[in-house]
Amino acid sequence: MSLVATQPIPRAAATLPPKVRDLRLDFFRGLALWLIFLDHVPSNVVAWFTLRNFGFSDAAEMFVFISGYTAAFVYGRVMLDRGFVVASSRIWKRAWQIYVAFVFLFMIYLAQISWVASRFENPLYIEEMNLLHFLQRPEIVIVEALLLRFLPANVDVLPLYIVLMLGFPFVVWILLRAPVVGLALSFALYVAAYLNSWNLPNYPGGRWFFSPFAWQFLFVIGAWCALGGAQKIAGLIRSRPFVILGGLYLLFALGMQGITNIDANLRLNLQFPNWLLIFPLDKTHLSPLRLVHFLILTAMVVRFVPPDARFLRSRWAYPLILCGQHSLEIFCLGVFLSFSAHFLLVEISSRIPMQVLVSLGGVIIMIALAGIMTWYKNVQKGQAPKNLTA
Numbered sequence: 001m002s003l004v005a006t007q008p009i010p011r012a013a014a015t016l017p018p019k020v021r022d023l024r025l026d027f028f029r030g031l032a033l034w035l036i037f038l039d040h041v042p043s044n045v046v047a048w049f050t051l052r053n054f055g056f057s058d059a060a061e062m063f064v065f066i067s068g069y070t071a072a073f074v075y076g077r078v079m080l081d082r083g084f085v086v087a088s089s090r091i092w093k094r095a096w097q098i099y100v101a102f103v104f105l106f107m108i109y110l111a112q113i114s115w116v117a118s119r120f121e122n123p124l125y126i127e128e129m130n131l132l133h134f135l136q137r138p139e140i141v142i143v144e145a146l147l148l149r150f151l152p153a154n155v156d157v158l159p160l161y162i163v164l165m166l167g168f169p170f171v172v173w174i175l176l177r178a179p180v181v182g183l184a185l186s187f188a189l190y191v192a193a194y195l196n197s198w199n200l201p202n203y204p205g206g207r208w209f210f211s212p213f214a215w216q217f218l219f220v221i222g223a224w225c226a227l228g229g230a231q232k233i234a235g236l237i238r239s240r241p242f243v244i245l246g247g248l249y250l251l252f253a254l255g256m257q258g259i260t261n262i263d264a265n266l267r268l269n270l271q272f273p274n275w276l277l278i279f280p281l282d283k284t285h286l287s288p289l290r291l292v293h294f295l296i297l298t299a300m301v302v303r304f305v306p307p308d309a310r311f312l313r314s315r316w317a318y319p320l321i322l323c324g325q326h327s328l329e330i331f332c333l334g335v336f337l338s339f340s341a342h343f344l345l346v347e348i349s350s351r352i353p354m355q356v357l358v359s360l361g362g363v364i365i366m367i368a369l370a371g372i373m374t375w376y377k378n379v380q381k382g383q384a385p386k387n388l389t390a
Contacts, residue, residue: 068222
């Protein structure tokens with residue numbers, strides 16, 4: 001084994017942010033988890049107020065970017081101090097943990113949907129969740145699921161995360177030594193994947209909802225920002241031209257999305273000029289319009305929300321931060337809750353008060369689980385709960 005792989009990287013070769021937890025990451029990752037849950041509940045009036053209805057991007061971009069940032073922040077420091085081998089082993093251990101979570105999620109999710117479909121004699125649940133093939137060939141589907149080649153509806157983020165983490169040691173290694181080269185290589189792969197529709201197969205004949213060849217670019221951008229990239233573009237983010245042009249783009253996205261939603265809901269059949277026919281935006285291969293919209297939105301947040309913002313330590317922000325600190329567990333819970341909410345709306349009532357009730361109930365359950373996990377973690381460490389400002 002090469003000594004280079006086991007030796008730490010000189011500190012001068014990379015720049016890491018201070019070793020202090022940035023509550024903005026936890027806050028917005030928690031927000032992304034809430035939005036993903038709400039967006040996964042079909043015909044949910046509360047989902048009208050989520051990010052996807054106010055621009056080109058949505059909570060998926062937020063989750064992937066923050067995941068890349070936090071992974072680089074944690075494992076980049078390990079690679080600097082302990083070398084490539086130690087950092088890689090920890091990254092792959094995390095990938096294994098995510099894979100195990102996916103397997104448990106798949107089996108319990110499968111049992112949940114199958115029981116509901118059988119108990120209420122409604123096979124549409126099986127079709128909606130893309131589980132019809134399991135009932136026909138369960139022995140094949142289980143193997144395909146273990147190989148990440150069969151993905152039920154609403155679980156797509158976890159397989160994407162697993163694949164991105166498998167290659168992450170090499171991403172961190174090159175970003176620490178030649179960040180511009182690493183970012184350029186990632187961009188080249190993104191362009192090739194977008195132009196050629198590269199993706200992974202999904203049994204029995206489809207493709208992944210999130211192409212890892214395209215979405216890796218957003219993950220790498222997050223990692224690049226964590227490993228010193230954010231400091232390099234700080235001047236650009238704070239410049240007046242960027243704020244003006246970025247704001248205009250966000251307003252354009254808001255207007256286009258709003259007009260499109262009104263047209264679809266009221267069936268106005270509006271006619272747009274050919275150059276404005278941009279919908280539907282390709283989410284599978286991460287449309288450039290989506291990517292640019294999210295990056296501008298993120299830059300605006302960095303520009304106007306400082307790390308020590310008072311609201312981040314307030315009581316109302318604490319539930320979001322709690323959920324963001326336990327993202328894997330809360331995401332898995334959100335998958336179960338989204339189907340449970342869908343089931344309640346179909347079998348009991350689909351009226352607006354019921355939609356609000358199941359949405360609010362799901363969020364409360366997510367907060368409760370995050371709170372219990374935080375309490376248990378603090379008890380294990382012998383720490384008292386943190387005091388919060390009002």
